[in-house]
Amino acid sequence: MRYELRRLRECDLPEVTEIYTAACRDRESTQGTRRWSVAEMHEFIFARRPSFVSYTCIRKGNVIGWAALTQHHVNEGVRQTAELSLFVQGPFRSKGVGSALARAILRQPRTDNLHCVLAMTFADAPNAIAFAERKCGLSIVGCLPGAFSHGEKNYDILVLQRLLVS
Numbered sequence: 001m002r003y004e005l006r007r008l009r010e011c012d013l014p015e016v017t018e019i020y021t022a023a024c025r026d027r028e029s030t031q032g033t034r035r036w037s038v039a040e041m042h043e044f045i046f047a048r049r050p051s052f053v054s055y056t057c058i059r060k061g062n063v064i065g066w067a068a069l070t071q072h073h074v075n076e077g078v079r080q081t082a083e084l085s086l087f088v089q090g091p092f093r094s095k096g097v098g099s100a101l102a103r104a105i106l107r108q109p110r111t112d113n114l115h116c117v118l119a120m121t122f123a124d125a126p127n128a129i130a131f132a133e134r135k136c137g138l139s140i141v142g143c144l145p146g147a148f149s150h151g152e153k154n155y156d157i158l159v160l161q162r163l164l165v166s
Helices: 010-025 038-047 097-107 126-136
Strands: 004-007 051-059 062-071 080-088 114-122 139-150 153-163
Touching: 004 097, 010 038, 010 051, 010 062, 010 080, 038 051, 038 062, 051 080, 051 097, 062 097, 080 097, 097 126, 114 126, 126 139, 126 153
Parallel strands: 080 114
Antiparallel strands: 004 051, 051 062, 062 080, 114 153, 139 153
C-alpha cells in the first residue's frame, strides 16, 4: 500500500477529527466517547497542549491516520513528559500505517527537555497494548482501575511509558 507521511497541517484537522471521533465512538480513546469538534482538535494539537510533533498519513489525498506527541502537563523549567496519541482508520489497520507513524514520531528530534513519552489505553485492548509495547517501545507502568465510565460499566486504563535517553 502506498502512502505519504507528513507533518500534520491545520487543513488536515477535519479528517483527523473524524478519525478521532470514530475512535471515541468505538471506545478506543481514553479521553471519552463524545464527538469532538474541529475547533477542539485544533486546541488539542496546536494550542492548549501544543504538540512537540504531529504527523498524518495520507493515501490518495485523504488522511488515513495521525499521531501526535503533546504536552502531558505544563511544568516550566523541568524536563517534560509527552503523551502519545496515534489513531488509524479501521480499514487501514494492520497494514503498516500505525507502525510508520510511530517510527516517524518517536525518532523525530525533540526539545532537549523532553524525557518521557507516555500513552494510555484500555486494559481490555490487547492489540493496542501489543502495538504500544512492540512498535513504540512503551512498557506498562501502572493501572487506573475503573477510571473510565461508559454506560453501566467501568473500564481499567493502563499507563504505558518510555523513558528517553538524554
